[in-house]
Amino acid sequence: MARIVMKFGGTSMAGTERIRRVANIVRKQQAGGDEVAVVVSAMAGETDRLVNFCREANALYDPAEYDVVVASGEQVTSGLLALTLQSLGAKARSWLGWQLPIKTIEAHAKARVDTIDAPDLIASLERGEIAVIPGFQGISGDGRVTTLGRGGSDTSAVAIAAALDADRCDIYTDVDGVYTTDPRIVAKARKLKAVTYEEMLELASVGAKVLQTRSVGLAMKEGVRVQVLSSFIDDNATPADDLPGTLIVSDEEMERIYQEGDMERQHVTGIAHDKNEAKIILTRVPDEPGSVAHIFEPLAKASINVDMIIQNVGRDKGETDVTFTVPQTDLARAQALLEDKRDEIGFNRIITDSKIAKISVVGVGMKSHAGVASTMFKSLADRGINIQAITTSEIKVSVMIDEDETELAVRVLHTAYGLDAADEAA
Numbered sequence: 001m002a003r004i005v006m007k008f009g010g011t012s013m014a015g016t017e018r019i020r021r022v023a024n025i026v027r028k029q030q031a032g033g034d035e036v037a038v039v040v041s042a043m044a045g046e047t048d049r050l051v052n053f054c055r056e057a058n059a060l061y062d063p064a065e066y067d068v069v070v071a072s073g074e075q076v077t078s079g080l081l082a083l084t085l086q087s088l089g090a091k092a093r094s095w096l097g098w099q100l101p102i103k104t105i106e107a108h109a110k111a112r113v114d115t116i117d118a119p120d121l122i123a124s125l126e127r128g129e130i131a132v133i134p135g136f137q138g139i140s141g142d143g144r145v146t147t148l149g150r151g152g153s154d155t156s157a158v159a160i161a162a163a164l165d166a167d168r169c170d171i172y173t174d175v176d177g178v179y180t181t182d183p184r185i186v187a188k189a190r191k192l193k194a195v196t197y198e199e200m201l202e203l204a205s206v207g208a209k210v211l212q213t214r215s216v217g218l219a220m221k222e223g224v225r226v227q228v229l230s231s232f233i234d235d236n237a238t239p240a241d242d243l244p245g246t247l248i249v250s251d252e253e254m255e256r257i258y259q260e261g262d263m264e265r266q267h268v269t270g271i272a273h274d275k276n277e278a279k280i281i282l283t284r285v286p287d288e289p290g291s292v293a294h295i296f297e298p299l300a301k302a303s304i305n306v307d308m309i310i311q312n313v314g315r316d317k318g319e320t321d322v323t324f325t326v327p328q329t330d331l332a333r334a335q336a337l338l339e340d341k342r343d344e345i346g347f348n349r350i351i352t353d354s355k356i357a358k359i360s361v362v363g364v365g366m367k368s369h370a371g372v373a374s375t376m377f378k379s380l381a382d383r384g385i386n387i388q389a390i391t392t393s394e395i396k397v398s399v400m401i402d403e404d405e406t407e408l409a410v411r412v413l414h415t416a417y418g419l420d421a422a423d424e425a426a
């Protein structure tokens with residue numbers, strides 16, 4: 001017997017017919033002898049609709065009341081799923097965020113889970129009841145409804161799995177797993193059997209959006225085993241226990257997966273791309289101690305995330321160019337802040353370019369293998385793709401290139417690292 005948390009996204013919960021399919025999947029899991037807690041999203045589109053109501057009601061809405069409104073989408077689906085499970089003869093009940101309770105820190109509309117009191121929930125599971133828990137919502141220290149930020153149901157599911165010390169947290173979603181790269185760009189992208197938390201964080205934060213990034217960080221911190229798998233399954237589908245999706249696990253479990261021969265060890269696990277960054281170049285900055293600090297301090301104070309940074313070789317007269325990237329949505333703000341500090345920083349011109357992309361190759365395998373970066377640079381050079389900046393971490397190499405070359409670069413690298421799926425036998 002295992003204890004499993006199952007999470008279903010908005011597409012799976014959109015309408016009573018789909019909720020009935022979810023109920024059948026949940027029943028099947030429980031019928032195998034497991035204790036089952038289910039976390040649900042609001043129906044697809046519902047949260048957007050509720051957010052719009054708030055905007056219409058009061059453009060400067062109070063985040064505490066916003067939370068009251070938007071948390072209601074999940075209240076509806078959790079009640080409907082409990083009703084549907086009951087109609088199938090199961091014992092089921094809903095547990096709203098305030099009933100468990102899921103205590104969060106106050107920050108309305110972007111709260112973080114603090115503690116979850118699980119004893120009543122565990123007692124209920126042990127009585128064979130299916131617990132249905134609305135994702136996204138919690139309760140603040142002063143007793144008000146909070147929400148965890150858009151996409152927060154993933155984080156709810158992981159937090160509940162941690163509180164229940166669950167054997168696995170299955171996230172049923174629109175895709176059937178995590179791929180080596182975006183299958184819309186590379187037809188030969190392969191579904192990964194497993195990735196480590198670190199790899200998933202890199203793949204998620206650089207653009208492979210499958211789970212809310214925070215949920216992966218939480219899973220890593222709490223050691224929750226997560227599986228991403230498709231909710232579009234029929235009666236003949238491989239059971240979740242046979243791990244048809246992608247497992248997100250610790251380094252230690254990954255080692256075991258390799259040792260048992262379930263997976264071939266690759267240097268590179270996946271390739272991500274991100275078109276949402278913009279480049280800023282400041283020309284003729286004084287090449288002296290402190291000048292770089294003058295540039296980045298105001299940006300940090302404004303919570304603008306600077307990602308890639310390069311300082312060019314100094315020009316003759318003690319001057320240098322500094323290039324860096326910020327999120328495209330922060331470009332105008334960053335530009336204004338820098339203009340403000342023009343005298344202090346002492347640059348000559350600001351040049352900006354939002355037609356850039358960041359391509360990243362990610363893999364724990366590169367910790368122990370040299371040559372990953374040089375393969376990247378050579379493969380791109382062979383295709384005439386110019387690299388404008390480079391950053392690396394222990395498990396990632398990222399380059400900045402022209403946005404128009406994104407698809408070509410991803411394809412070239414996918415092939416270069418041997419990630420292409422073998423051709424289907426004819």
Ligand code: ASP
Binds near residue numbers: 135149150151154
């Ligand atoms: N319903 C919420 C949203 O759309 C939370 C979620 O589905 O994860 O952001």
Ligand code: MG
Binds near residue numbers: 009151212
């Ligand atoms: Mg989601």
